[in-house]
Each structure stands twice: as C-alpha cells, then as structure tokens.
Amino acid sequence: MTKNYFLKISLLGDGAVGKTSLRERFMGRGFRKEHMMTIGADFASYERMIGDYKATFQIWDMAGQETFQSIRSRFFRGSMGALCVFDVTRPDSFMNLKTWIEELWRHNGRGVIPITILGNKADLRDNHSVSVQQAEDYARAISQHTKKYGFEVVYMDTSAKEGLNVERAFDTLGLTIIEMLQKGNLKIG
Numbered sequence: 001m002t003k004n005y006f007l008k009i010s011l012l013g014d015g016a017v018g019k020t021s022l023r024e025r026f027m028g029r030g031f032r033k034e035h036m037m038t039i040g041a042d043f044a045s046y047e048r049m050i051g052d053y054k055a056t057f058q059i060w061d062m063a064g065q066e067t068f069q070s071i072r073s074r075f076f077r078g079s080m081g082a083l084c085v086f087d088v089t090r091p092d093s094f095m096n097l098k099t100w101i102e103e104l105w106r107h108n109g110r111g112v113i114p115i116t117i118l119g120n121k122a123d124l125r126d127n128h129s130v131s132v133q134q135a136e137d138y139a140r141a142i143s144q145h146t147k148k149y150g151f152e153v154v155y156m157d158t159s160a161k162e163g164l165n166v167e168r169a170f171d172t173l174g175l176t177i178i179e180m181l182q183k184g185n186l187k188i189g
C-alpha cells in the first residue's frame with residue numbers, strides 16, 4: 001500500500017492577490033471547506049497523486065483577515081509549508097512578502113519550513129509590473145538562507161484566471177515537503 005502524506009499548507013500574502021482564486025482553481029469549485037472562526041480562516045482538503053506519492057493537501061486560506069497581525073500568527077500554527085503569493089501588478093504586495101515569510105517561520109512551530117513564491121495575475125503583466133527577474137533574484141536570495149535547512153525556494157509566475165502553473169505550484173511545494181519529511185528535516189506533530 002502506498003503511504004499517504006498529509007500536507008498542511010498555508011496560503012499567505014496581502015489581500016486580493018489571488019490566494020482564494022488559486023485554491024479554487026486547484027481544487028475545483030465544488031470542494032467542501034470548513035471555517036475556523038477563531039482564526040478567521042478556511043481550510044479544505046484535497047487528495048492527489050504527486051508523481052508516485054499519494055498526498056492529502058490540507059490548504060489553509062485567510063478569510064479576509066490579512067491585516068490582523070494577531071490572527072496571522074495563529075493562522076500559521078502547524079503549517080508544513082506555504083505558497084507565498086503576490087500580485088505582479090502590485091509591487092507593494094511583493095515588498096510585503098518579506099514580513100509574511102518572517103511571520104510564517106516565527107509562528108508555525110516547526111521553524112524554517114518550505115515555501116514557494118508565486119507572482120500571480122501574470123496574465124495582467126505590463127511594464128510597471130514586478131519582473132520575473134526581480135522575483136527570481138528574490139527567491140535565490142532566500143534560498144541562500146534556506147539551503148542549510150534542506151530546501152531551496154523557487155519562483156513561478158501564476159494566473160488563477162488562466163490556470164497558468166497552478167497545479168505545478170502546489171505539486172512543487174508538496175514534493176519539497178515530502179522530501180523534507182523523508183529526510184527527517186521536518187518535525188511532525
């Protein structure tokens with residue numbers, strides 16, 4: 001019997017960058033979600049094969065409470081990895097990722113856990129947008145720090161609207177978490 005990996009993944013980033021849209025695009029609209037009122041968040045589960053691995057994604061999404069610091073720290077508790085989302089047309093949402101990621105690592109209870117950086121709304125990219133080059137440089141800089149924890153950080157352009165790289169984003173993060181679990185680099189429980 002194949003082992004089933006349980007993956008608790010958080011979606012983080014400023015309001016309106018497209019977190020909920022990415023999740024809906026990944027899981028389809030008919031999924032069941034539950035609301036955790038105490039932390040203003042929804043979570044939904046989704047089973048899926050990543051290559052030869054069987055994975056159950058439990059995806060946590062903030063229900064419009066992105067600006068409340070106290071809620072943010074509780075939201076991250078128990079995460080095993082995160083998709084860190086900004087909107088390519090809003091450079092401020094890119095700048096703010098630094099704070100989001102610091103909070104994730106401080107409050108999840110396992111320390112420096114895997115992340116993937118997503119520049120969403122790539123379908124709207126123009127000359128004023130955050131460039132792929134800028135975002136890749138940022139991911140490379142963070143990787144210098146995370147390498148010693150056993151993983152590297154990748155950047156992807158996404159579009160929840162057009163479906164660009166949506167499955168690839170979740171699978172890449174999922175696979176990184178599975179490899180960390182296999183190597184014993186991620187605390188469970």
Ligand code: G3D
Pocket residue numbers: 014015016017018019020021022120121122123124158159160161162
């Ligand atoms: P959030 O969960 O991060 O707050 P949402 O963001 O998923 O609610 O998305 C915010 C708005 O951006 C929504 O528009 C949504 O349709 C739009 N959006 C999300 N992803 C994309 C994308 O990849 N491309 C484009 N063009 N739009 C996107 P509305 O108008 O419904 O508020």
Ligand code: MG
Pocket residue numbers: 019020021061062063064
């Ligand atoms: Mg949302």
